[in-house]
Amino acid sequence: MKKLVVLGVALVLAALVGIWMTWWSPGPKAGPHHIVVEEGSSLASVARQLEQAGAIPGSASTYRVMARLLGSGDPVQAGEFEVPRGMGGAAVLDLLQHGRPVQRLITVTEGMPSIIVQEKLAAIPYLSGPATVPAEGSLLPDSYGYERGEPRAAIIARMQAAMAKTLDALWTKRKPNCLVNSKAEAVILASIVEKETGKPSERRMVAGVYCNRLRIGMKLDADPTVIYPITKGKPLGRRILRSELNADTGYNTYKMPGLPAGPIANPGRLSIAAVLDPAATKALYFVADGTGGHVFADTLAEHNANVAKWYAIRRARGDM
16 A cells, blocks of 8 residues: 555656646756747747747647646737746746737937938838838937837837927927927927037027027028938038028028928927027027037127137148
């Protein structure tokens, strides 16, 4: 009788060890493993993929049986998953059923034009569907997560929804000295401010200068507005031609007073906030100061002196 009991215990232990080996232990390859589950995949097809990757113990058929006996019964998710090194078979199934798929990021920097956003999206092989060029100024610069197989149009829609939400929130905080009459005008002016200075501390001051010019009907004379119709916001890579300064494009603020026909980039939160709360200043002019910032002037005489200093800096650098 004792022998039968011992034998029975031994068989139970052996069975438990077998279950552990075929369910809770890691696969033959330590990993990590990169697993992509296509939409509509069955547990059988996923188990075969896991077996081929060496991510589960035993065979796909055994794993499928164990999953039905000991798993939750929930379907596996579609998506891209990273199985950590040494993860056991039971944990792998739980990851595929309830874990978070891998999220990748695409970043839209402040002042990035829509054509470059479109090119970035088109270059991502993990996405699906076409990538049309979004309306300029309709995207909020930020980092956006996406999953493998997600439509490019869906990511653009998220960027546009973020811009609309941000613009709505900032518009309610606009100050009385704000010279724009609509959210659309705010985005246009903010896109110019974004292109004119990369220093956050200067944005409200640059916005103040442009608001002063708009107030008195003075031309904005903003180089980036001349460049936009030529490159759609990409770097020009050369000096602006005289013919381009004289061209009637709807964007050339050297040729006409007021705002251009539309935004010239996708402005960020700080630039939008700056045009809705511009600095209280009398300045009408600004020019680079050689350190990455600008020097501002109230009068043309002051401005001409500042320009002469800037030219001297450029000559000393060999840029002229």
